[in-house]
Amino acid sequence: MSPMNSDWVNNTEGLTPEMFKTVGVDTTKDRVLRPHISYWQDAWRRFRKNKLAVFGLILLIFLTVMVIFGPIIAPHPHQDTNIKESYHPIDSEYWFGADKLGRDYFARVWQGGRVSIFIGITGALICAVIGCIYGGVASYFGGRIDTFMMRIVEILSSIPYLLVVILLSMWMDAKGVKTLLLAMTLTGWTGIARLVRSQMITLRNSDYVLAARLLGVRPMKIVTSHLIPNTIGIIIVNITFRVPSLIFSEAFLSFLGLGIQAPDTSWGALCSAAQTVFTFKPYLMFFPAICIALTMLAFTLMGDGLRDALDPRQRK
Amino acid sequence: MSEHLLEVKDLAVSFSSYAGKIRAVRGVSFHLDAGETLAIVGESGCGKTVTVKALMKLYGNSAAFIEEGSVIDFKGQDVVHMNSRELSKLRGEGIGMIFQDPMTSLNPTLTVGYQIAEGIRFHDKSISRQAAEQKAIELLKLVGIPSPEERVRQYPHQLSGGMRQRVMIAIAIACDADIIICDEPTTALDVTIQAQVLELLNDLKEKTNKAFILVTHDLGIVFDFADRIQVMYAGVILERGTKYEMFDDPHHPYTWALLNSVPSKQSKNKGALYSIQGTPPDLMMPIQGCPFADRCDYCMPICKERMPQELQLSETHTVSCWLEHSMAPKIKAPSMRGEE
Amino acid sequence: MLKYVLKRILYMFLVLFIVVSITFFMIHSIPGDPLTASVENLPKATRENYYARYGLDQPLFIQYIRFWKLFFTEGSLGESLKYPGRMVEEFIYKYAPVSFGLGIWGLVIGVTLGILLGIMAALHKNRLPDYLATLIALIGTCIPAFVLASLVQYYFTVKHMWFPTAGWGKPIHYVLPVLCMTLGPIATYCRYMKSTTLDIIGQDYILTAESKGLRRPTIILRHVLRNTLMPIVTMLAPSVAGLLGGSFIIESMFAIPGLGTYFVKAINSRDYTMVIGMNFLFTATYVFSLLVVDLLYLVIDPRVRLEVKQNRRSVASNVPDEQ
Numbered sequence: 015m016s017p018m019n020s021d022w023v024n025n026t027e028g029l030t031p032e033m034f035k036t037v038g039v040d041t042t043k044d045r046v047l048r049p050h051i052s053y054w055q056d057a058w059r060r061f062r063k064n065k066l067a068v069f070g071l072i073l074l075i076f077l078t079v080m081v082i083f084g085p086i087i088a089p090h091p092h093q094d095t096n097i098k099e100s101y102h103p104i105d106s107e108y109w110f111g112a113d114k115l116g117r118d119y120f121a122r123v124w125q126g127g128r129v130s131i132f133i134g135i136t137g138a139l140i141c142a143v144i145g146c147i148y149g150g151v152a153s154y155f156g157g158r159i160d161t162f163m164m165r166i167v168e169i170l171s172s173i174p175y176l177l178v179v180i181l182l183s184m185w186m187d188a189k190g191v192k193t194l195l196l197a198m199t200l201t202g203w204t205g206i207a208r209l210v211r212s213q214m215i216t217l218r219n220s221d222y223v224l225a226a227r228l229l230g231v232r233p234m235k236i237v238t239s240h241l242i243p244n245t246i247g248i249i250i251v252n253i254t255f256r257v258p259s260l261i262f263s264e265a266f267l268s269f270l271g272l273g274i275q276a277p278d279t280s281w282g283a284l285c286s287a288a289q290t291v292f293t294f295k296p297y298l299m300f301f302p303a304i305c306i307a308l309t310m311l312a313f314t315l316m317g318d319g320l321r322d323a324l325d326p327r328q329r330k
Numbered sequence: 331m332s333e334h335l336l337e338v339k340d341l342a343v344s345f346s347s348y349a350g351k352i353r354a355v356r357g358v359s360f361h362l363d364a365g366e367t368l369a370i371v372g373e374s375g376c377g378k379t380v381t382v383k384a385l386m387k388l389y390g391n392s393a394a395f396i397e398e399g400s401v402i403d404f405k406g407q408d409v410v411h412m413n414s415r416e417l418s419k420l421r422g423e424g425i426g427m428i429f430q431d432p433m434t435s436l437n438p439t440l441t442v443g444y445q446i447a448e449g450i451r452f453h454d455k456s457i458s459r460q461a462a463e464q465k466a467i468e469l470l471k472l473v474g475i476p477s478p479e480e481r482v483r484q485y486p487h488q489l490s491g492g493m494r495q496r497v498m499i500a501i502a503i504a505c506d507a508d509i510i511i512c513d514e515p516t517t518a519l520d521v522t523i524q525a526q527v528l529e530l531l532n533d534l535k536e537k538t539n540k541a542f543i544l545v546t547h548d549l550g551i552v553f554d555f556a557d558r559i560q561v562m563y564a565g566v567i568l569e570r571g572t573k574y575e576m577f578d579d580p581h582h583p584y585t586w587a588l589l590n591s592v593p594s595k596q597s598k599n600k601g602a603l604y605s606i607q608g609t610p611p612d613l614m615m616p617i618q619g620c621p622f623a624d625r626c627d628y629c630m631p632i633c634k635e636r637m638p639q640e641l642q643l644s645e646t647h648t649v650s651c652w653l654e655h656s657m658a659p660k661i662k663a664p665s666m667r668g669e670e
Numbered sequence: 671m672l673k674y675v676l677k678r679i680l681y682m683f684l685v686l687f688i689v690v691s692i693t694f695f696m697i698h699s700i701p702g703d704p705l706t707a708s709v710e711n712l713p714k715a716t717r718e719n720y721y722a723r724y725g726l727d728q729p730l731f732i733q734y735i736r737f738w739k740l741f742f743t744e745g746s747l748g749e750s751l752k753y754p755g756r757m758v759e760e761f762i763y764k765y766a767p768v769s770f771g772l773g774i775w776g777l778v779i780g781v782t783l784g785i786l787l788g789i790m791a792a793l794h795k796n797r798l799p800d801y802l803a804t805l806i807a808l809i810g811t812c813i814p815a816f817v818l819a820s821l822v823q824y825y826f827t828v829k830h831m832w833f834p835t836a837g838w839g840k841p842i843h844y845v846l847p848v849l850c851m852t853l854g855p856i857a858t859y860c861r862y863m864k865s866t867t868l869d870i871i872g873q874d875y876i877l878t879a880e881s882k883g884l885r886r887p888t889i890i891l892r893h894v895l896r897n898t899l900m901p902i903v904t905m906l907a908p909s910v911a912g913l914l915g916g917s918f919i920i921e922s923m924f925a926i927p928g929l930g931t932y933f934v935k936a937i938n939s940r941d942y943t944m945v946i947g948m949n950f951l952f953t954a955t956y957v958f959s960l961l962v963v964d965l966l967y968l969v970i971d972p973r974v975r976l977e978v979k980q981n982r983r984s985v986a987s988n989v990p991d992e993q
Binding site for chain 3: 386388390391414417418419420421422423426427429431434435436437438439440445448449452453485487488498501502504505
């Protein structure tokens with residue numbers, strides 16, 4: 015707009031005196047611009063917008079459904095061996111074909127899935143619980159107790175976890191789900207303990223917690239209203255990334271022969287068994303391998319999406 | 331070819347966001363001459379920072395772009411259509427900038443001296459490392475940092491906030507730019523340090539013939555430092571003039587409100603601090619009428635319908651307000667600070 | 671500064687010592703012993719002879735002392751229980767280089783490619799290079815190494831006989847195994863680099879650098895990269911340790927005579943000395959890489975240097991998380 019001279023000031027064309035009556039501030043307009051949404055609603059909304067993350071979620075739901083119902087809807091029970099049907103090809107009777115001992119591979123794969131996913135999720139949850147408690151306690155006490163507890167964490171982290179798993183499986187001499195879980199959670203909680211502790215310390219020193227304390231809010235309320243909600247996000251993301259890592263580890267260990275033993279099965283064990291005949295019967299490896307890959311994909315995509323969605327700094 | 335050092339006409343800057351186009355700057359025109367200091371004043375979000383960043387096309391990471399039809403003329407050059415090489419030359423050599431937060435505006439892994447010398451060496455490829463470092467030391471001295479020979483090799487985290495801002499100033503003037511933009515240079519500093527930094531800027535202003543653009547929401551620092559003031563709101567300029575015109579004879583209700591908000595010893599309202607009701611409008615929608623209408627004490631129905639045009643009150647003083655219209659009630663500016 | 675470095679090195683040895691000790695006691699408390707793993711019913715006398723020969727009849731603590739004595743006086747880790755007459759360190763000298771070599775190649779190539787891809791993805795966000803890089807990273811994350819190894823083996827050695835299926839010694843034997851080993855690091859470093867780079871590009875000081883007139887390549891090289899190095903270096907330590915672990919599978923699939931194969935055998939046959947000895951090596955590698963990373967921090971980040979000078983940095987504070 016270039017400055018003009020005073021012509022428009024005197025131009026009364028189409029203007030009425032009503033238009034120039036003082037009205038003042040329109041107080042009705044002083045409402046909040048955007049509707050009130052809670053942190054979780056906002057996070058969910060952001061998550062939904064992330065197409066990849068939603069895809070991951072759908073994929074995960076699909077896998078969960080298959081894992082629960084797969085062995086049930088399969089034409090043959092997963093543990094039934096039937097040597098005559100050894101290596102039966104893929105057709106309408108054996109949807110994924112049959113393995114060396116004639117077992118319905120479709121049923122076996124999804125049965126194995128139950129074990130793999132169970133280990134993954136349970137392991138991650140256990141690690142999270144232990145880690146939270148440990149980290150919370152350490153940050154609560156602070157001082158020397160905190161330092162001592164953290165030293166233990168550091169030493170534990172220095173131990174290559176593979177070593178722990180191997181030793182434990184040798185020690186317990188039982189190579190099953192329980193051993194595996196124990197081995198993987200024994201040192202797996204250190205990461206989340208650190209996260210929780212550092213987050214708690216940051217929060218405790220943050221301005222709004224200080225404000226709450228100054229206002230006289232009771233400590234318990236501070237913990238539940240401020241500390242926990244702000245930490246849960248991080249914990250959830252950590253769990254989501256841990257699960258595929260644990261599934262992967264389980265697969266790796268089973269491959270080494272340290273994991274699930276026959277007749278129980280898991281995706282890793284299936285891959286391991288399939289490896290020797292891979293060149294002749296590739297499908298025996300493909301199905302469990304694809305399942306592992308899909309599961310990891312699903313969790314990874316979801317994890318990324320959750321991390322972005324729960325980051326309070328990105329609230330719009 | 332303009333007779334001014336910098337001429338801006340109908341500048342419009344928008345952002346594309348996932349929810350639509352945000353029109354941050356909606357048609358702003360002003361000019362700047364050598365040796366002048368222009369202050370752009372307004373609330374957060376009024377578009378003042380976007381305006382000055384556009385002068386160097388410094389969008390950073392944001393999805394901002396200058397709308398067609400905007401004109402930015404610096405020493406006869408068309409900034410809007412500059413290519414990256416020309417832009418590179420402009421930045422630092424033609425226009426320098428001091429940013430708001432000195433804590434985050436310096437690279438923590440490079441020494442202070444390096445960051446100052448970096449610009450110098452970029453714009454003058456013939457200068458040697460040592461010579462550039464020498465120059466950096468001189469600049470540090472100029473901005474009032476003690477023991478510059480030591481400081482030049484230190485890292486940003488070894489300096490206090492006030493000192494870091496001085497380093498920022500040194501960086502901005504390192505290549506002898508004609509215009510120095512100060513984007514809220516004192517907002518992130520303590521009051522006492524604020525005064526020191528402002529004194530430094532004033533000092534520089536007197537010693538050199540550089541033009542300054544000061545962006546701030548704090549009217550308190552504007553009077554001493556600026557020659558001319560323009561008040562922005564929701565991406566448009568509502569009033570502008572010399573500092574005397576703006577402080578002694580403000581015409582726009584928003585200017586009145588701003589002046590009133592500055593707490594002072596002579597404040598009439600002993601007790602409650604004055605604050606303007608309401609919040610700035612949503613910049614994603616086109617605004618009908620005057621953007622300040624909803625919050626204006628003197629709002630009239632016509633204000634909500636049409637945008638008032640600019641009226642020239644003097645050679646330097648313009649205002650865009652329907653109150654200037656012949657049919658509007660004659661409102662006298664309410665008494666403000668310094669008028670008791 | 672020197673004091674800090676020395677303390678840090680000492681700390682490393684301390685951790686190593688603790689871990690090896692724990693390993694030692696754990697292994698020896700495993701039910702069953704080398705004999706039960708191989709042979710079922712042995713006459714008592716033979717058994718006793720066997721134990722006496724390896725000192726397994728001594729109280730555990732004595733065995734422990736003897737272990738360290740042997741290590742410090744002769745640099746030996748004891749005799750293998752499974753391969754009588756051969757010392758554990760023989761195996762290590764012979765086969766560790768193979769595993770390390772494989773691992774290092776995989777890591778170096780993987781990290782370099784990963785970093786490059788990550789930067790590319792960050793700079794061209796939401797455009798083709800980003801999608802490509804993300805895709806590669808996803809594949810690397812989601813497909814287990816052994817699956818990949820099988821696929822690769824099948825495709826490149828069976829279907830098209832371009833490469834030998836197994837074997838070791840000539841450069842051509844390296845190609846496929848190293849390829850398999852690079853995918854993991856590529857994926858990890860690509861994702862991390864992308865997110866770190868994006869983070870840094872959004873920082874204020876990048877804007878300052880732009881305002882000086884600096885061109886994009888300079889800004890990336892000088893300002894962005896320096897600041898991304900820190901997190902990347904942090905991740906290197908576990909990666910190096912993972913070198914050995916990851917190569918197990920690849921080694922077994924490509925029949926490469928490396929440490930991994932023997933390690934697994936040792937576990938399954940309860941070859942105590944072998945397991946302890948190799949674990950010693952693995953832990954030492956891991957802990958040493960942590961040390962290197964910590965010392966690298968000193969070089970890269972001036973803030974860390976300052977912390978050390980002011981004695982504000984604990985020796986144990988930067989142990990990164992596993993994986």
